[in-house]
Amino acid sequence: xxxxxxxxxxxxxxxxxxxxxxxxxxxxxxxxxxxxxxxxxxxxxxxxxxxxxxxxxxxxxxxxxxxxxxxxxxxxxxxxxxxxxxxxxxxxxxxxxxxxxxxxxxxxxxxxxxxxxxxxxxxxxxxxxxxxxxxxxxxxxxxxxxxxxxxxxxxxxxxxxxxxxxxxxxxxxxxxxxxxxxxxxxxxxxxxxxxxxxxxxxxxxxxxxxxxxxxxxxxxxxxxxxxxxxxxxxxxxxxxx
Numbered sequence: 246x247x248x249x250x251x252x253x254x255x256x257x258x259x260x261x262x263x264x265x266x267x268x269x270x271x272x273x274x275x276x277x278x279x280x281x282x283x284x285x286x287x288x289x290x291x292x293x294x295x296x297x298x299x300x301x302x303x304x305x306x307x308x309x310x311x312x313x314x315x316x317x318x319x320x321x322x323x324x325x326x327x328x329x330x331x332x333x334x335x336x337x338x339x340x341x342x343x344x345x346x347x348x349x350x351x352x353x354x355x356x357x358x359x360x361x362x363x364x365x366x367x368x369x370x371x372x373x374x375x376x377x378x379x380x381x382x383x384x385x386x387x388x389x390x391x392x393x394x395x396x397x398x399x400x401x402x403x404x405x406x407x408x409x410x411x412x413x414x415x416x417x418x419x420x421x422x423x424x425x426x427x428x429x430x431x432x433x434x435x436x437x438x439x440x441x442x443x444x445x446x447x448x449x450x451x452x453x454x455x456x457x458x459x460x461x462x463x464x465x466x467x468x469x470x471x472x473x474x475x476x477x478x479x480x481x482x483x484x485x486x
Contacts, residue, residue: 248276248349250325250395251337254315256284258333259293261437266297268336268435276346278302278325282315290333313403313411320398326352327392330412334437335389338366341431345392354427355397356419359390361434373436377416377426381460381467382474384413384452386426389434391416397424409444410451417459 251269255262269279281294283306291306303322309315316330327349331337341359348357358375373387380386401418403411420426457464 247278247325250278250323250328252280252319252330253333254282254312255290255333257286257288259289261334262293264336265333270300271339272337272342280319280322282319284309313405317402323395326395328395328398329392330388336435338432338435341433344431345433355394355424356426357392358428359431359433361387361390361436362432363436366435375428377420380417380420382471386416388412389436407451409448413452414455
């Protein structure tokens with residue numbers, strides 16, 4: 246059994262995928278499995294993947310019903326103890342991997358979270374670090390740098406009725422079930438904004454639906470706490486006379 250399975254879901258991403266593949270190549274070793282789940286690309290993506298055939302341990306190209314259906318397919322094939330998802334327009338940052346792999350070998354945490362940079366490594370526009378305690382309020386766990394125990398993902402697959410926020414649903418559910426999150430100060434991913442996840446209106450709609458479903462009777466309580474927090478924050482930002 247491998248220590249880590251990295252999964253990339255692709256569909257017509259020939260213009261961005263090579264940097265992803267090269268970044269996987271930089272960290273790949275005998276303890277890491279790499280799976281690609283493709284949605285029958287027709288733009289040259291499959292030709293590009295074939296050039297990296299020695300890098301890819303398992304490859305599936307078939308129709309799917311959405312990104313989370315494809316991600317669940319990858320989970321079902323994974324042989325690693327942990328799983329990391331990296332998008333076909335994102336990159337892994339190799340410098341952070343040695344410390345993460347050491348923690349994965351210990352096998353104590355259910356979800357190990359590194360840091361995701363947005364934009365570029367040298368001049369990031371955002372630095373995304375996991376904040377599990379804030380999950381009842383916001384989506385605060387960046388999935389490109391979150392290493393999740395495979396058994397947990399197989400026991401609680403991604404909801405396929407959601408289009409872009411099912412990873413939040415998964416992480417919130419894990420938090421509410423008191424799964425062990427471990428945060429590491431290691432940069433492991435470079436993310437680019439945009440794509441389906443850039444639909445802010447849909448994201449907010451799905452997140453509120455998830456919060457309502459997951460929090461149940463606690464939903465209005467957390468909303469009240471969130472409102473008070475934002476109000477207090479706005480007061481502290483007001484300029485002094």
